Amino acid sequence: MGYDVQEVELRWQARWATDGTYEVENNGTKPTYYVLCMYPYPSGPAHQGHVRNYTFGDLNVRHARMRGYDVLSPIGFDSFGLPAENAAIKSGAHPRPFTDARIEELKASLKRLGAVYDWRREVRSHDPQYIKWNQFIFLRFLEAGLAYRATAPVNWCPGCQTVLANEQVLSDGTCERSGDLVTKRELEQWFFRITQYADELLEGLDELEWPERVKTMQRNWIGRSEGATFRLAVDGRDDVSIEVFTTRPDTSFGMTYVVLAPEHELVDQVTTPERRAAVDAFRERVRSATDIERQSTEQTGRERGVDTGARAINPFNGQSVPIYLADYVLPGYGTGAIMAVPAQDQRDWDFAQAFDLPIVRTVQPPDDWEGEAYTGDGPAINSDFLDGLDVAQAKKQAIEWLVAKGIGEATVNYRLRDWLLSRQRFWGCPIPIIHCPTDGAVPVPDDQLPIVAPDDVEFLPTGESPLRLHEGFLRAACPKCGGPAMRETDTMDTFVDSSWYFLRFCSPWEENRPFDPEMTKRWMPVDQYIGGIEHAILHLLYARFYTRALADVGIAPKELREPFPRYVPQGMIRMDGSKMSKSKGNLVAPEQYFESVGADALRLFHLFVGPPTDDVDWTDQTDEVIEGCGRFLQRVWRLGTDEVQGPAAIDRDPTAEDLEIVRASHRLIARIDDNFSRWSYNTAVAATMEFSNTLHRYIAEGARRETLAEAVDTLLLMLAPMAPHIAAELWAHRHDGAHIHEQPWPEADPDLVAVTTATLVVQVNGKVKDRIEVDAGIDEVEAERIARASEKVAEALNGGEIRRVVAKPPRLVNLVVGPPASG
């Protein structure tokens, strides 16, 4: 009987769907397990990246289920976003039908892959119910002071007369649509106060089972740095002082000038009349410069800054130093002003050189130091009461001095900024605010939620949100005074949608609240989170913030802090050196493999090709490897059907060879358990291949019927999470239609896993001279005796004196010899 891949796979997929095999109730009694793949942006049929992602997820779901858990396996769609809006602008049609069509395509692919979900729990970001609770949460955050309004610059395209997302600005700073140079424009926008959680988000990382490099990325993103802030008097001015932040208060005696960011609020106040024109010209140049230009390291020299004419007093030594503006000081970090210490900071050094400013070393560099600015440790010099102290001591002393003087204190600074969530886009969740001329920004009352964008909108090729032109949407009564007011037309960043969808999955049918905290308690945190590393910073950080904030405003359980204690980032699929993606047009559709070798073979390929976190190169050889996986499954099929077993198997009392097969089966289980726990799926597949080869050899030499049947069953159980269709089909054949995925995961018997014999490697001076089969239980004395008895070893010794014996029974003996004793 041949294996009709298509027929078998489609039949089982239909059965899993109609039986609701992977639907899970919220009132089960088994222990719970929550497996989650990052919900996808619906871009159409699945590509290989999806296949890889959902193969890992599905393996975890099926494996956990067989291990006896109630498994929550939900999926949804991150269905708001720019691509759909762009498609709408291009076609003039509303993004909703476009998005719904893409979702259906992606769903079909996932089902054809054999990935199983509780489809009753499907969540879509653009669903009015989801929008409602998204807005509800925003309003609670607003009440709690976690959301606020402030002005911030946006990318503005003068040609399109519209705001651009960062990804719409090309690397040369021009608009991707019109080619105009993009400028900055200040707008009133909404923020989430994520910085309030900076410390907790940082500390929480320590206990997460995430790859170290992802944690490092988050740590760097949060960017905690300890230092001091202190105030500098402005020479001849009692009314203003400049506050600076530094991580090196120990170097304060080396301050030879002060720098304000060009945007700093004190610039106008301190600039002297004779420098006014030069300062204004500089500020204008910085303002119109693109981020690229401003951050260009090419730029050096005098165009990078300007003298304000004002002077500040260094409180440490009373010296008067000039105040400059420089583009390398950023308005958003620290206090937007620095004390410049060129001897210990290379940027300050370069600037000082360009402007002929003095350089005073306050840390003694090593004797062989040939560089410029020295940032290392060393004794303080030229620093009065700090002289002789090392950097750490000097920092401490300097801060104590500032505190005693009452002009500064130790401070902690973060690189992390508050989360700007406003987007001047149509295809997103509307921000539920009404702007009233008398009452200002007024929250939409809960009973008016959701605020959903209208259907009768016209998409113009300007890129501007059509909400801004829709009178019916715009006009609203102020909830406070009832007067005429205008609706907010900005929508939320789509990262907002993805910051709590995993909580909604726990009780997606809730109509009176975002989710049921009890059900959240039952399922959360997610036991295994899987998704691309491109979300390693923002999505994961935002979701961690949201979870805490929801707990703190009382929507989620108080004790829920970390949503994803265990996260595995899968590697990306590369082709010709770049990421495989729809936009690059280098997709290799999974469908062709579904039709040829089948979903199981393609899944097996993705598991087998390498470690899950490694990138996969799609090459000329890839098709051959996929076919190899298909060939392996054909061999499994022959093992699992009577074709081989019937004529070949023998009824007999068990022999030593038969027992070896039983042992090999248990070793396979132990190995798969270990591999699965370490996410080493490539070696897990290799283990099943090895076992299959063992069984084929066993059959060739005459297999015992019962032993073979049990061994094949074990192989099928191990394959059930990896190649579910063929495993299900063969199991049903062999066990009267029973369902393999409802079988318990077998347990390896330690007695059978333990080896009874081992290969003792005998080395002479570290070189392998002999290999001897020995009893696994031998001790050191016995191992040495066996090693010395070896003829090959005697030959290699060649009369040399054994000076030392290293015995590690039962695996290795190393005989260390000197030269032959000379006569």
Next chain:
RNA sequence: GGGCGAGUGGCGGAAUUGGCAGACGCGCAGGAUUCAGGUUCCUGUGUCCGAAAGGAUGUGGGGGUUCAAGUCCCCCCUCGCCCACCA
């Protein structure tokens, strides 16, 4: 510039605590089956010397620790990713 990874046959990769380097697969070669191609099965396959037995050599390069190093330490080279004027 900073941080984090990684470099193993023709290729993807394996080797959990230092203990037989190259599991498993692809490819390739030879053979069996076949009219032939395909399929399937068997055998071989790091490199060098050798007919073979066997020997030498071998995990980016150099040094070190150790009875023993792909694995640990130091220096260097190359590649990848992330953050990048963060005071």
